[in-house]
């Protein structure tokens with residue numbers, strides 16, 4: 001049997017190829033569905049991300065949000081992310097692993113998270129870049145409070161089956177340019 005890490009790595013590679021095709025084809029489609037899912041949480045602190053590579057962009061929803069908006073900042077390998085306040089006009093610098101982070105950092109705790117991903121399945125499971133950053137972060141946050149995790153992706157990132165492990169944190173919603181999936185657990 002091929003080991004789990006190798007299967008995750010292969011699933012990531014396959015999904016990256018599909019995401020690239022979708023990025024080239026549909027990235028200009030505004031994700032209005034995301035605004036609908038966020039409507040009940042408009043005053044809450046929203047964590048999202050500055051898109052990198054071929055990720056679908058949440059920037060329009062970040063700019064439209066009424067409450068505080070923050071973006072992930074890697075602390076070190078093997079630890080949870082922290083989230084720094086973000087506004088559209090602030091100065092950004094290069095952070096660890098190539099993600100853009102605010103030059104001046106004020107950490108806040110998010111209530112709702114728009115989570116980037118490489119692949120997702122029909123049960124709300126996700127595969128990320130392999131750092132385990134979001135898995136650790138969601139696990140920590142969920143231990144002490146109710147948080148809402150919304151995966152944002154192109155429909156092409158759907159996978160029929162994903163290799164999973166116990167530490168993988170499931171999502172509450174997955175929003176794509178085609179539809180919204182809601183998971184109640």
Ligand SMILES: Nc1nc2c(c(=O)[nH]1)N(C=O)[C@@H](CNc1ccc(C(=O)N[C@@H](CCC(=O)O)C(=O)O)cc1)CN2
Pocket residue numbers: 049050051052055072073074081096097098099116117128129130131133134
């Ligand atoms: N836009 C955005 N920002 C984000 C994330 C994200 O997924 N998207 N993150 C979510 O975690 C963190 C960045 N995490 C990352 C983790 C790994 C790699 C990466 O390049 N990994 C290599 C393989 C690992 C390695 O070589 O050690 C790769 O995929 O080629 C990039 C970003 C924080 N900021």
Ligand SMILES: Nc1ncnc2c1ncn2[C@@H]1O[C@H](COP(=O)(O)OP(=O)(O)OP(=O)(O)O)[C@@H](O)[C@H]1O
Pocket residue numbers: 008126127128129130131132133134135136139165167168
């Ligand atoms: N809460 C956790 N505690 C300990 N180890 C963890 C935890 N979450 C993930 N890991 C480990 O981290 C490694 C990477 O996890 P995984 O492959 O699931 O990352 P990913 O979901 O692709 O990345 P990310 O969550 O950053 O988007 C795996 O070896 C996994 O077992």
